[in-house]
Amino acid sequence: MRLAVKDLGKHYGEQVLFSDLNFAVTNDDWLTVIGESGSGKSTLLKIIAGLVDASTGLVLLNDKEEWTYPVDEYRQRVSYATQAAQLFGETVRDNLDLPFLVRKQEPDVKRQVALLEQVELPADFLDRNIHDLSGGQRQRVGVARNLIFAPDVLLLDEISTGLDADTKAAIWHLVEHMQAKAHFAVLSVTHDAQEIKSAKWTLKIEDGRGVLS
Numbered sequence: 001m002r003l004a005v006k007d008l009g010k011h012y013g014e015q016v017l018f019s020d021l022n023f024a025v026t027n028d029d030w031l032t033v034i035g036e037s038g039s040g041k042s043t044l045l046k047i048i049a050g051l052v053d054a055s056t057g058l059v060l061l062n063d064k065e066e067w068t069y070p071v072d073e074y075r076q077r078v079s080y081a082t083q084a085a086q087l088f089g090e091t092v093r094d095n096l097d098l099p100f101l102v103r104k105q106e107p108d109v110k111r112q113v114a115l116l117e118q119v120e121l122p123a124d125f126l127d128r129n130i131h132d133l134s135g136g137q138r139q140r141v142g143v144a145r146n147l148i149f150a151p152d153v154l155l156l157d158e159i160s161t162g163l164d165a166d167t168k169a170a171i172w173h174l175v176e177h178m179q180a181k182a183h184f185a186v187l188s189v190t191h192d193a194q195e196i197k198s199a200k201w202t203l204k205i206e207d208g209r210g211v212l213s
């Protein structure tokens, strides 16, 4: 698997966020995306997720442009998690059933419970009403939903912002554990000092350019 960004640029009217971004990620890579507020980090992830159009350049998944994939297939391969996980329906189960339903499969309760346990939520959370969850619990359920089926690329948009240290640790533990098992690539946008400090590979968006280091 290889996801590449080629000469990518984005502007809103006169406002140029970035231009000529070039990089590629492959299995087991973890690229941490940093830069000042407003530099376009979230926009970059949304372009890669297929939610926002680029102004110039290409996003290639396995050498094929992202738009050539059927939308459902692309979303399954390139999974996007945001700061405020959008849960829907009534219960946690509704949310963890979704990845199975879009694949026309019967929900696998064992797998759902295993994922919950990895983010330190007990099995009976499956029947919790989503409105009764704390922010950190919602985020854990959101990330568990992204990882029920391993994607090729996991996009994390400031998912640990505002979370307490235990919740952050539980979520990172799940992502690292699943990456070691399934070998997907991670692109993670963050302002978290600890996360930036421990990053092995970073893309800094600075003055509209991307600097890899």
Ligand SMILES: Nc1ncnc2c1ncn2[C@@H]1O[C@H](COP(=O)(O)OP(=O)(O)OP(=O)(O)O)[C@@H](O)[C@H]1O
Pocket: 012, 017, 035, 036, 037, 038, 039, 040, 041, 042, 043, 044
């Ligand atoms: N749909 C839109 N229309 C016009 N401008 C937009 C739109 N979406 C984002 N922007 C602008 O693009 C700029 C970059 O936004 P983006 O959210 O990508 O930045 P960011 O680097 O992720 O910022 P932060 O670190 O604060 O989350 C901002 O100035 C924002 O106002």
